[in-house]
Amino acid sequence: MEARKLNARRAQGSNEPGPGADLEAPAAPSRPLATVARLYVYALHGCLCEVAFTALLDWCYTRDWRLAGHSSLWALPMYAIAIYLIEVMRARLMACRLALPARLAAYTGFIYLWEFSCGAGLSLLGACPWDYSDYSYNLRGLVTLEYALPWTVAAFLAEQHVIKNTLRIRLN
Numbered sequence: 001m002e003a004r005k006l007n008a009r010r011a012q013g014s015n016e017p018g019p020g021a022d023l024e025a026p027a028a029p030s031r032p033l034a035t036v037a038r039l040y041v042y043a044l045h046g047c048l049c050e051v052a053f054t055a056l057l058d059w060c061y062t063r064d065w066r067l068a069g070h071s072s073l074w075a076l077p078m079y080a081i082a083i084y085l086i087e088v089m090r091a092r093l094m095a096c097r098l099a100l101p102a103r104l105a106a107y108t109g110f111i112y113l114w115e116f117s118c119g120a121g122l123s124l125l126g127a128c129p130w131d132y133s134d135y136s137y138n139l140r141g142l143v144t145l146e147y148a149l150p151w152t153v154a155a156f157l158a159e160q161h162v163i164k165n166t167l168r169i170r171l172n
Contacts, residue, residue, distance in 0.1 A: 030170035030171065030172050031170065031171060032167055032168075032169065032170060033166065033167075033169050033171065035084070038084065038087070038166055038167075039080040039081070039084055040080070041162075041166050042079060042080045042082075042083035042084055042087075042162070042166070043075075043076040043077065043079050043080035045079070045083065045158075045162050046075060046076075046078070046079020046080070046082070046083060047071050047075050047076060047079060049154065049157075050069070050071045050075055050079075051069035051070065051071050052069055053069070053150065054069040054070050054071070055067040055068060055069030056069075071129075072129035074118075074122060074127065074129055075129070078114070078118050082110075082111065082114045083158055083162065083163065085110070085114075086107055086110065086155065086158055086159065086163065087163045087167070089103075089106060089107065089110065090103070090159050090163055093106060103159065104152050104155050104156055104159075107152075107155035107158070107159065108148065108151050108152045108155055111151045111154070111155060112143050112151070115142065115143050116139065116140075116142050116143045119140075119141075119142035119143070120140075120142060123142070128142070130142075132144035132146075132147075
């Protein structure tokens with residue numbers, strides 16, 4: 001009865017409950033973002049980080065204050081799927097109560113495997129947008145050990161901030 005009165009008042013433009021009226025019924029439980037929405041967030045995050053990283057790396061060599069970073073459209077699905085898979089890994093590794101350094105090692109190993117696999121596939125199409133051949137510790141120009149620390153930092157940010165906060169987003 002009181003809920004009907006409250007709804008009638010809202011329809012008339014008044015949100016104030018009358019005397020003795022109970023507070024509004026609890027809202028329906030909210031749902032996390034759908035997988036496709038999380039993939040979108042992860043794709044944008046990955047590309048933004050890549051553009052920022054390449055801009056800063058280029059600045060270290062050229063001191064060019066335009067900070068013109070770069071990426072590729074291929075990076076959107078690669079980052080989206082990679083971070084989504086890290087989200088899945090995160091849930092499983094945390095369920096096993098694995099310590100943060102062990103999780104970061106697992107994520108970094110996965111990132112190297114993912115980068116190598118994507119690079120090999122894109123190379124078959126003549127479309128691989130990166131080439132690490134000039135780095136000392138590279139494998140077929142597709143991955144390089146020189147990026148181990150940046151990839152570990154990226155994994156840390158993904159786990160502790162991007163995935164954690166994306167999973168907190170609720171839509172009613």
